[in-house]
Amino acid sequence: MLFYIALASIFTAAVLYPIVAYFKDEKGLRKYPAPSIAAFTPLWQMYHNWKGLKFLAVDRVHRELGDVVRLGPNHVSFSSPRSFRDIYGHGTSIIKDTFYDNQAGGNPNMADATNKATHREKRKNLAFVFSPKQITATEPRVMRIVEKLVRDIKIKAQGGMVSDTDRFPVKDGVFDLRPWLNMFSYDAITDIFWSQSYGFLDRGNDDCMAEAADGTLRKVSAMHTFHTNTGFSVLVGHLSPFWFDLVKNKLLAWTFASKSGPYFTGMARHLATQRLRNPPKEPDLFSNLPTHSSEKRPVPMSRDEILAESSVMLNAGNDTTQSALTNTMYDLALNASKQHRLRDELRRHLDTDQLPIASYEALQHVPYLRAVIDESFRLHPPLGTGVPRLTTEPTVIDGKLIPPGVTVSAQAWSLHRREDLFRDAESWIPERWLPDGDDFSDEERRNLKDYVQPFSQGPRACIGRNLAYMELSICIAALVLAFEWTLPHQGAKLRHHERFNCNPVELPIRARALL
Numbered sequence: 403m404l405f406y407i408a409l410a411s412i413f414t415a416a417v418l419y420p421i422v423a424y425f426k427d428e429k430g431l432r433k434y435p436a437p438s439i440a441a442f443t444p445l446w447q448m449y450h451n452w453k454g455l456k457f458l459a460v461d462r463v464h465r466e467l468g469d470v471v472r473l474g475p476n477h478v479s480f481s482s483p484r485s486f487r488d489i490y491g492h493g494t495s496i497i498k499d500t501f502y503d504n505q506a507g508g509n510p511n512m513a514d515a516t517n518k519a520t521h522r523e524k525r526k527n528l529a530f531v532f533s534p535k536q537i538t539a540t541e542p543r544v545m546r547i548v549e550k551l552v553r554d555i556k557i558k559a560q561g562g563m564v565s566d567t568d569r570f571p572v573k574d575g576v577f578d579l580r581p582w583l584n585m586f587s588y589d590a591i592t593d594i595f596w597s598q599s600y601g602f603l604d605r606g607n608d609d610c611m612a613e614a615a616d617g618t619l620r621k622v623s624a625m626h627t628f629h630t631n632t633g634f635s636v637l638v639g640h641l642s643p644f645w646f647d648l649v650k651n652k653l654l655a656w657t658f659a660s661k662s663g664p665y666f667t668g669m670a671r672h673l674a675t676q677r678l679r680n681p682p683k684e685p686d687l688f689s690n691l692p693t694h695s696s697e698k699r700p701v702p703m704s705r706d707e708i709l710a711e712s713s714v715m716l717n718a719g720n721d722t723t724q725s726a727l728t729n730t731m732y733d734l735a736l737n738a739s740k741q742h743r744l745r746d747e748l749r750r751h752l753d754t755d756q757l758p759i760a761s762y763e764a765l766q767h768v769p770y771l772r773a774v775i776d777e778s779f780r781l782h783p784p785l786g787t788g789v790p791r792l793t794t795e796p797t798v799i800d801g802k803l804i805p806p807g808v809t810v811s812a813q814a815w816s817l818h819r820r821e822d823l824f825r826d827a828e829s830w831i832p833e834r835w836l837p838d839g840d841d842f843s844d845e846e847r848r849n850l851k852d853y854v855q856p857f858s859q860g861p862r863a864c865i866g867r868n869l870a871y872m873e874l875s876i877c878i879a880a881l882v883l884a885f886e887w888t889l890p891h892q893g894a895k896l897r898h899h900e901r902f903n904c905n906p907v908e909l910p911i912r913a914r915a916l917l
């Protein structure tokens with residue numbers, strides 16, 4: 403009997419209710435076209451999330467059905483340039499969607515706090531941590547880790563192993579650069595933030611410790627744990643909080659997919675507890691957190707807050723940086739003439755004692771380097787997907803009146819590839835970013851400034867932008883000065899698998915040492 407009641411409930415919730423809701427159309431969303439079953443159920447989005455290619459599916463839907471489409475029963479996606487500012491810009495009443503509440507699991511961090519006042523408070527706490535002065539102070543740490551990466555790639559270029567524990571071998575002169583760039587981004591953020599560098603580049607693998615709330619330690623693979631967690635959380639994140647909790651924390655609680663979330667939190671917990679136990683001699687970014695009471699902040703951050711913010715730093719500080727590095731190195735390997743131009747310009751601007759690892763200050767005098775990085779951001783934004791927001795009152799988005807309580811989004815992947823904004827938009831052309839790039843109009847340069855949004859915009863824009871540019875500039879310049887990069891098959895495509903970020907799957911490559 404219980405079985406039949408359960409079956410009837412599932413049928414009502416999954417089939418009957420969506421059909422009735424569609425025809426009742428209380429929010430007036432039926433006028434917007436939708437692909438296949440998307441207007442009835444979140445399953446359309448979940449299917450494309452599961453395949454890891456939702457950003458391409460959404461891009462295709464906009465090209466076929468227009469600038470405003472319905473991606474779910476309560477989700478409207480926009481693709482016009484104007485809609486980005488209307489959704490993400492300053493001065494709107496739009497907030498982050500319940501999708502983020504699902505991710506927060508009751509202990510929100512700065513990135514997933516949906517309440518505006520809570521977010522403002524958290525952002526205030528971290529604004530000083532990410533001030534230009536503090537970021538500049540981390541530069542020697544970044545340079546040291548880049549040095550290790552260059553050392554490892556030299557070994558890889560000769561077909562060797564970094565150590566006995568190296569898990570990423572070379573085959574016929576070809577190796578996958580992606581995990582090395584991810585190990586770099588992990589080593590860098592753990593050093594910069596907690597002075598507890600993971601040391602992945604020394605060992606050639608990504609094993610690290612996760613600490614449970616009761617102090618139990620477990621060895622986990624950082625990359626696999628993080629990617630499993632984000633892939634799974636995004637897949638079920640479209641469900642209502644009730645279904646999300648039921649599926650993730652109860653029905654599938656026994657799976658690694660479900661446990662990977664607590665394991666990743668455990669990685670952050672271990673870093674934070676180690677850092678609190680062993681304060682470093684040199685200040686790191688953690689030193690700027692209000693962990694002790696002061697005149698300005700009499701009540702210091704609680705342990706839960708420290709854990710929540712540590713978790714978001716480990717998350718945001720590793721994966722987007724890795725994706726941006728991998729995308730850029732692919733673009734350079736595919737476009738040999740541009741790679742040579744970048745190397746020539748770097749050699750022309752830098753003193754010999756700055757080769758191959760130069761200061762960020764020196765690199766800012768090489769406009770072609772920034773053009774290369776920005777053009778890769780345009781063509782493959784690490785966060786390609788339309789991050790979901792929620793209307794809290796009737797809101798006009800690109801001329802359409804959207805009622806309160808509707809999920810809205812617009813994706814950078816599609817915006818960055820609009821032919822009406824960028825000439826030859828599907829091609830990777832760093833020259834379009836140069837102030838004197840004769841082939842491109844002033845209007846296109848304005849469009850680049852206004853509509854290339856890899857770090858989003860408005861009050862929830864990336865707080866780590868300056869750190870990201872510093873890491874990318876020092877790392878890419880060193881890799882291009884120290885090695886010549888070629889793809890094993892000219893014209894080989896770079897595949898992406900989208901979780902929350904749009905991750906490159908692998909980058910098989912050859913490196914020839916130049917120094």
Ligand code: HEM
Pocket residue numbers: 512513514525591714715718719720722723726784785789856857858861862863864865866867869870
């Ligand atoms: C290439 C590198 C990076 C890219 C492309 C990037 C991109 C983004 C984007 C698009 C968002 C908005 C996400 C949303 O609305 O859900 C964001 C938010 C955020 N990013 Fe980054 N990010 C990068 C690096 C970093 C780094 C290195 C850190 C810090 C270690 C960081 C910390 C954050 C935080 C804390 C937020 C949340 C901000 C808030 O809600 O107020 N990011 N990032």
